Amino acid sequence: MQEANLTKPVFKKSGNDDFFKELHQEVQEIVLINKNIQLRIIYKSIFFIVLYFIFYICILLFGNRLQLLYLFYILTGITMILVFFNTFHDAVHGAVFKARKNNEKLTCILELFGSNSFIWKKRHLLLHHPYPNMQFWDIDVKQSDIVRIFPDSKWFQFHRYQHIYMWFLYFFYTLNWLLIRDFKDFFGIKDNYVKRVVNIPKAEYVKLFAAKLFYLLMMIVVPAMALEQPVINIISPFLVMHFVASAFGVTALLSTHADEDADFPMPPEDGIIDTTWAAYQISKTKDFSTESPVANFLFGGFNHHVAHHLFPAVAHTYYPYITPIIRRHAQKHNLSYRSYPLHEAIRSHFVLLKKNGSTENLFATGDL
Incomplete structure (x- = not known):
């Protein structure tokens, strides 16, 4: 299928007996009525943002001891991911504050981490959320030669080892985002999904470079000037920070869409999807460790990913109360709701890589 011939997919209209209407009404009446749960995400956001700055200041105060550096x-890197999971992501969906402008202001925290909030919002809201796992639309599973995801994608001999080497490449996730992915979204010509759905304002190009320059100054230049450490002793922990942050972040990202049972449908040529939006969302997402208080606190609702895709504008602090309702309604309507412990979700991704590393049955992802 050529990108130029793509027709924007349209979902089947829900009928009077659609499960989501019943589900939505129950969630509204039983869960969302509790406004105290909304306050939790505000307190949680403040906590993680303050914690990020505390750890950064500790770099400058105690960094002359290499172990503490x-x-x-x-x-700081781990807390950056926690802020992304628990604050930025919800703000993008307008779920932290009632006022839209306050959520917009909060999303600018991504610039503090050297990225561009405008382009991430467009990727996430216009390409991933409407069409998760759909080829040529979901940018988070865009095909790459490095690792094979789609059954009909080109196979290379090195894919036989993707279940091994991808676990090393995942450590470079945040560095790839910082140094490569943003620039591909802004300047890439071939298969640029983002530019297909949005025109990037000129001001965002300025913000892109300004954010990256500010981030590198903040994380490398300022510590190098403030500490009595050689530059190599600043760059090395900076890289280690990104390796650890990547491993932590990818753990959640891999566990929600890319398991051994996942499928990656082609968009219909006529653009008409023979299922409702809600049924499609529940079939293409999965949960992990929903009963774990630790996972609920750390992953900001990514572990309640089905609830997030069905109620994206709702704060993640509500999701532990919404998920049991989804599970019950999915069972009632014979829909495939899936949830695993985190370690099982990671194992399933490994199985997927290994299984699809053969010529017979393959799957590969580019930009997770």
């Missing part, structure tokens, strides 16, 4: 760089 590594420690606080790593803690």
Whole structure:
């Protein structure tokens, strides 16, 4: 299928007996009525943002001891991911504050991490959320030669080892985002999904470079000037910080869409999808460790991913209360709701890579 011939997919209209109407009404009446749960995400956001700055300041205060320099760089990186999961992601969906402008302001925290909030929002809201796992639309599973996801994608001999080497490449996730992915979204010509759905304002190009320059100054230049450490002792913990942050972040991202049972449908040529939007969402997403208080606190609702795709504008602090309702309605309507412990979800992704590394049955992802 050529990108130029793509027709924007349209979902089947829901009928009077559609399960989501019944589900939505129950969630509204039983769960969303509790406004105290909404306050939790505000407190949680403040906590993680303050914690990020505390760990960064500790780099400058205690970084002359090499062990502490590594420690606080790593803690800063982990907290960066926690802010992304628990604050930025919800703000993108307008789920932290009632006022839209306050959520918009909060999304600018991504610029503090060297990325561009405008392009991430467009990727996420216009390409991933409407069509998860759909080829030529979901940018998060865009095909790459490095690792094979789609059954009809080109196979290379090195794919036989993707279940091994991808676990090393995942450590470079945040560095790839910082140094490569954003630039591909802004300047890439071939198969540029983002530019197909949005025109990028000129001001965002300026913000792109300004954010990356500010981030590198903040994370490398300022510590190098403030500490009595050689530059190599600044760059090394900076890289380790990104390796650890990537491993932590990818753990959640891999566990929601890319398991051994996942499918990656082609968009219909006429653009008409023979299922409702809600049924499609529940069939292409999965949960992990929903009963774990630790996972609920750390992953910001990514572990309640079905609830997030069905109620994207709802704060993730509501999801532990919504998920049991989804599970019950899915069973009632014979829909495929899936949930695994985190370790099982990671194992399933490994199985997927290994199984699809053969010539017979393959799957590969580009930009996770």
